[in-house]
Amino acid sequence: MSTAEATEVAVEITDLHKSFGPVEVLRGIDLRVGRGEVVCVIGPSGSGKSTLLRCVNVLEEPTSGTVVVDGTELTDPDVDIDAARRRIGMVFQSFNLFTHLNVLNNLTIAQRKVLRRSQAEAEQIGLANLERVGLDGRESAMPNQLSGGQQQRVAIARALSMDPDLMLFDEPTSALDPELVGDVLAVMRRLADEGMTMLVVTHEMQFAREVADRVLFMDAGVVVEEGPPEQVIGSPREERTRTFLSRVLNPARVAEE
Amino acid sequence: MAMSKRKRAKVIRWVQYGILIAVILVVAFTANWDKIRTTFFDLEVAASLFPEVITVGLVNTLIYTGLGFAFGLGLALVLALMRLSTVRPYRWLAGIYIEFFRGLPALLVILAVGTGIPLAFNTFLDKYVALMIALGIVASAYMAETLRAGIQAVPKGQVEAARSLGMSPARTMVTIVIPQAFKIILPPLTNELILLTKDSSLALFLGASITEYELTQFGRVALNDSRSLTPVLVAGLCYLAITIPLSYLSRYLERRTGGKKIGTPESTEVKA
Ligand SMILES: Nc1ncnc2c1ncn2[C@@H]1O[C@H](COP(=O)(O)OP(=O)(O)OP(=O)(O)O)[C@@H](O)[C@H]1O
Ligand SMILES: [Mg+2]
Numbered sequence: 174m175s176t177a178e179a180t181e182v183a184v185e186i187t188d189l190h191k192s193f194g195p196v197e198v199l200r201g202i203d204l205r206v207g208r209g210e211v212v213c214v215i216g217p218s219g220s221g222k223s224t225l226l227r228c229v230n231v232l233e234e235p236t237s238g239t240v241v242v243d244g245t246e247l248t249d250p251d252v253d254i255d256a257a258r259r260r261i262g263m264v265f266q267s268f269n270l271f272t273h274l275n276v277l278n279n280l281t282i283a284q285r286k287v288l289r290r291s292q293a294e295a296e297q298i299g300l301a302n303l304e305r306v307g308l309d310g311r312e313s314a315m316p317n318q319l320s321g322g323q324q325q326r327v328a329i330a331r332a333l334s335m336d337p338d339l340m341l342f343d344e345p346t347s348a349l350d351p352e353l354v355g356d357v358l359a360v361m362r363r364l365a366d367e368g369m370t371m372l373v374v375t376h377e378m379q380f381a382r383e384v385a386d387r388v389l390f391m392d393a394g395v396v397v398e399e400g401p402p403e404q405v406i407g408s409p410r411e412e413r414t415r416t417f418l419s420r421v422l423n424p425a426r427v428a429e430e
Numbered sequence: 431m432a433m434s435k436r437k438r439a440k441v442i443r444w445v446q447y448g449i450l451i452a453v454i455l456v457v458a459f460t461a462n463w464d465k466i467r468t469t470f471f472d473l474e475v476a477a478s479l480f481p482e483v484i485t486v487g488l489v490n491t492l493i494y495t496g497l498g499f500a501f502g503l504g505l506a507l508v509l510a511l512m513r514l515s516t517v518r519p520y521r522w523l524a525g526i527y528i529e530f531f532r533g534l535p536a537l538l539v540i541l542a543v544g545t546g547i548p549l550a551f552n553t554f555l556d557k558y559v560a561l562m563i564a565l566g567i568v569a570s571a572y573m574a575e576t577l578r579a580g581i582q583a584v585p586k587g588q589v590e591a592a593r594s595l596g597m598s599p600a601r602t603m604v605t606i607v608i609p610q611a612f613k614i615i616l617p618p619l620t621n622e623l624i625l626l627t628k629d630s631s632l633a634l635f636l637g638a639s640i641t642e643y644e645l646t647q648f649g650r651v652a653l654n655d656s657r658s659l660t661p662v663l664v665a666g667l668c669y670l671a672i673t674i675p676l677s678y679l680s681r682y683l684e685r686r687t688g689g690k691k692i693g694t695p696e697s698t699e700v701k702a
Binding site for chain 1: 585591592597598606609613
């Protein structure tokens with residue numbers, strides 16, 4: 174493999190297995206995400222999507238297999254995992270803003286404590302990212318004073334403030350009221366347009382269809398089908414994918430009629 | 431006899447009122463009020479206690495309590511972290527310490543520190559230092575378990591968010607978990623402060639110079655001098671002036687945190 178090609182690969186996952194006790198949740202996942210690529214992961218509940226995502230920044234320790242992000246093998250026991258995570262932003266389903274800190278401090282605390290940026294620099298970067306997610310002016314609010322959609326956008330801004338090379342999203346809109354989903358997706362869409370490398374677990378098929386470069390369908394701990402969205406979502410080859418999609422898409426079709 | 435549920439409740443209530451009134455009447459007519467007044471609340475004696483009951487007694491009570499609480503909180507934090515440590519001997523040591531000092535009367539600890547240490551090490555131990563250590567040890571055993579429960583009550587997502595931003599486990603503990611744990615355990619911590627305020631009265635048993643008197647000792651000495659219980663009453667009122675606002679504060683904090691109950695140390699032990 175040439176070096177030029179190597180730098181084009183942001184994430185390389187090889188034969189990833191993960192068990193919780195006797196239960197094998199990931200059963201051999203291979204995944205390669207190119208720089209600037211947006212990959213959406215879809216699949217039924219319990220199929221291991223979150224676990225896969227959490228293995229990428231080793232919030233879950235893989236049982237076997239390797240995870241390489243930007244040329245660093247994160248599954249190496251001697252790796253400085255904290256240093257590696259600085260370059261990997263993660264957005265959670267439940268936002269996980271630091272509840273004891275206001276928005277600005279949520280945005281700056283890791284910049285200051287981890288990246289050792291000065292207060293002034295951290296605030297400047299934090300505020301710029303707050304504007305980027307359309308929440309300028311809300312820097313002194315406490316998390317519980319914000320709607321779910323706003324909290325999630327702050328969480329995205331918090332991750333972006335660390336200047337990540339890769340962003341992981343775990344069902345970022347699943348906990349939101351329907352009318353708040355659009356704002357968050359719009360932010361993510363813009364991020365994708367700006368060339369961010371993104372790995373997104375989502376049930377938003379419309380988003381996956383329009384934004385993803387590639388869609389992965391997972392079931393029971395394996396990747397069942399992958400390819401461009403128009404293929405995986407538009408005309409799935411696998412029976413399991415079709416079953417899943419009809420379940421996800423049908424309620425919407427019923428609502429349209 | 432058939433009596434409706436409502437009617438029976440009414441009768442029972444009236445009987446209870448009746449008993450209460452009877453007791454009050456008996457006390458009112460049999461008691462020698464003049465005697466009681468001079469024994470319990472003699473204005474002259476009360477006036478003679480001021481301002482020292484405040485400037486010496488109350489102040490020293492606050493200082494002993496404050497020092498003990500601060501020292502105890504520091505100790506409790508170390509113990510709580512040891513209890514949660516991955517190093518097994520640390521967990522054991524902290525567990526033994528907690529069981530040991532929770533099981534002992536506070537007075538015994540105060541005597542052991544206040545007289546034992548000077549004897550054993552043949553040194554002089556300042557009264558304030560002795561009480562800080564002794565009260566701190568007593569309080570820490572309780573607060574350590576409270577703190578541990580508080581730390582465990584911080585949602586896992588907070589830790590994951592911090593770790594995913596590149597914070598080390600220690601950094602996460604200090605900047606994210608402990609501040610939130612304190613917010614959660616502020617009500618029980620306030621209650622511990624109330625208990626400690628009262629426990630500071632045990633300083634009485636260490637002997638002290640006049641300037642070191644706290645409320646109880648102050649009251650007791652004045653009691654001997656005046657042959658009236660008034661000083662005890664005044665000292666009691668001073669304690670209440672500290673503890674009642676604290677208890678309101680504690681209840682307010684509990685409401686403000688949404689009354690979110692953290693498990694008692696026992697119940698988290700089961701979970702852990
Ligand atoms: N920490 C854990 N301990 C034990 N089992 C776990 C743990 N985390 C996940 N699991 C199990 O692993 C399986 C996959 O979980 P995962 O959260 O990855 O699924 P998912 O595809 O993200 O589902 P969902 O769409 O509901 O979020 C589930 O059966 C879950 O119960
Ligand atoms: Mg999930």
